[in-house]
Amino acid sequence: MTTEGKPGYGPGMRDMKKICLIDSPVTLKAAFEELGCEVLALNGSPEPFLALDETLAERGFAPDLVMQVESLGPRCLVTGLDGLDCPALLWCIDPHLNGYWHGAYARLFDLTCSTQLASVPVLRQRGARDVRWLPTFGHGSASPDHAARAWDAAFVGRLTAERPARTWMVRLLEERCAGYALAVRQGLTFGAMMDLYRDARIIPNQSILGEVNFRLFEGASCGCLVLSEALGEEQETLFAPGREFDTYGDAVELDEKLTMYLKNPRLTQAMGRAARERVLAEHTALHRARRILEWARDAVDGRARGRDADLWTALTAAAMQEGGVIGISAGEALARLAGCGCDPATADIFADVACAILRVQAVDGKTGPMASTMDALLAVGMCADSPGVNLTGSMAALRLGRFDAARAFWYRHVKAMGISNPGQPDTPAALLTLWARDLSRRGRVVRAGFAFDPAVHLPDSAVECLLALLADQPEHLPTLRLLDAMLRPLPGLSQLRVGFLSVLTLHERKEWRLALELALASLRACRLASGLDELALARTLARSQGQDSAFARALAVGDRSGLLAARLGA
Incomplete structure (x- = not known):
């Protein structure tokens, strides 16, 4: 028996014949049916x-497995899972964008699947107990010969101000494909997109935050050569680079490879055919359905039940409401948190609830309730050893203009964590910087995918603390330098770094290393002409300072193909 008196289940005890799928693609449903489910x-x-639980009772359906597939449209949280006597699985489709709420929601499931291998340890760290890598899948699509295809290259994706790197890539494609047939489309249905891919030879690909995306599988399914960003081992485990797809590290490499492949239709045909064969051999919905059933049969009952389930549902709803990705009001999110009946004696859980309340109150913009919550936490020393409460309380105090209270939370944190030489925060900017450095040391650099607005949200990561500082002092150079240093190792953020580095280079015009960093960030974000101009300027600055050798060494670190040095010339 599990908690709350609900029946449990053991490994290997289930014959998975009746499957309840929530928000599933029709192809996955068909795959389970093909397997006799x-x-x-x-x-x-x-x-x-x-x-x-109510829906299943109405339908008279007693499942052997429940699986929710994360929807890319309006989100829905499932309740009543704790009353079911079968494994419950969650498939996170965009963990690189929604990990900030996936961790709490995963507590309601026995097993969590992630399309991104890199997100598996992150989800575990955020509370998911059993997390496994389950990539997305391709389709058994027709694949006409490349000689019969109308388009030499095609790109389908939204071009918005929020994703300037995508617009820069499309401009590069338009320049390089002059004289060739290039299709750039937005807003296509899935069927129309696949029809276009079946009529195209080359699919240039770009991720959002360094994730292995749908476009790789979709293009490969149609027998196209997908030319994707170099994302490392995870992507290369799925498809063989140089045989089933190809990669680029920057705009110059994309430019060079696109030129080569446009001139070699036989090569694109061979690579596209190999990619499609890999999809059919390993990456269809049927392959994923078989794996899901295999894992579900051995799933161990570990999900939250009873009051714990209510708690994690409330925490998930609060995180999603703060992020603006669920259709509930701040009042409803707060009511769910208040209804959890959380005992202050359960320190970790109470701290999570306290943080969630403050964050939702901040989004709601009602300073009175936020001040009351903050004062209660500070007055009685409640959760004094919780890093989360101390951070959130400090940020709430700054929002309220109560700097002394903000510092008091910082000093509580310093004492609890035993931090030596903590620094003396004599201004809000200094305090935000101290919190940013502390969060970075603890691995909380970014809240990936969260659309942070310093006027609305309370900072919850190192980068958000620095962005809050820059909202008041947009050209604070030490902060811009620190922010760039934190963002530099992270994938998919080159377009953001271009803005910060542009400001820095305007103020520090003789710093060739800064100019080089701007050039490399620009080229990784597909700003070809600008990046090459910036690269030439960086070399000129280095030469004027007798730093030719140092420049060459620094460039080599960021030039995986050697093409940047070759394009730069003598």
Whole structure:
């Protein structure tokens, strides 16, 4: 028996014949049916909550497995899972963008699957107990010969101000494909997109935050040569680089390879065919369905039940409400948190709830309730050893203009963590910098995917603390330098770094290393002409200072193909 008197289940005890799928693609449903399963497919959206136990009772369906696939549209949280006597699985499709709420939500499931291998340890760190890598899948699509295809290259994706690197890449494609047939489309249905891919030879690909995305599988399914960003081992485990797809590290390498492949239709045909064969051999919905059933049969009952389930549902809803990705009000999120009946004696959980309340109150913009919550935490020393409470309380105090209280939370944190030489925060900017450095040391550099607005949200990562500082002092050079140093190792953030580095180089015009960093960031973000101009300027500055050798060594670190040095010339 599990908690709250609900029946449990043991490993290997289930014959998975009746599957309840929530927000699943139709191809995955069809795959389970092909395997002999009876499938009940439910759409959770557009309502923010789906009472699954009630829905199953109404349908008269007793599942052997429940699986929710994260929707890329309106989100829906499933309730009532704790009353079911079967494994429950969550498939996180965009963990690189939604990990800030996935960790709490995963507590409601026995097993969490992630399309991104890199997100597996992150989800575990955020509370998911059993997390496994389950990449997305391709499709058994037709694949005409390349000689019969109308388009030499095609790109489908939204071009928005929020993703300037994508616009820069499209400009590069338009320049390089002059004289060739290039299709750039937005807003296509899935069917129309696949029709276009079947009529194209080359699919240039770009990720958002260094993730292995759908476009790789979709293009490969249609027998296209996908030319993707170099993302490392995870991507190369799925498809063989140089045989089933190819990669680029910057705009120059993309430019060179695109030129080569446009002139070699036989090569693109061979590589596209190999990619499609890999999809059919390893990456279809049927392959994923088999793996899901295999894992589900051995799933161990570990999900939250009873009051714990209510708690994690409330924490998930609060995180999503703060991020603006669920259709509930701040009042409803706060009511759910208040209804958890959380005992202050359970320190870790109470701290999570306290932080969530402050963050939702900040989004709600009602300073009175936020001040009351903050004062209560500070007055009685509640959760004094919680890094999360001390950070959130400090940020709430800054929002309220109460610097002394903000510092008091910092000093509580210093004492609890035993920090030596903590620094003396004599201004809000100094305090934000101290918190940023502390968060960075603890590995909380970014809240990936969270659309942080310093006027609305309380900072919860090192980068957010620095962005809050820059909101008041947009050209504070030490902060810009620190921010760039934190962002530099992270994938997919070159377009953001271009802005910060541009400001720095305007103020420090003789710093060739800064100019080089700007050039490399620009080229990784597909700003070809600007990046090459900046690269030439960096070399000129280095030469004027007798730093030719140092420049060459620094360039080599960021020039994986050697093409940047070759393009730069003597």
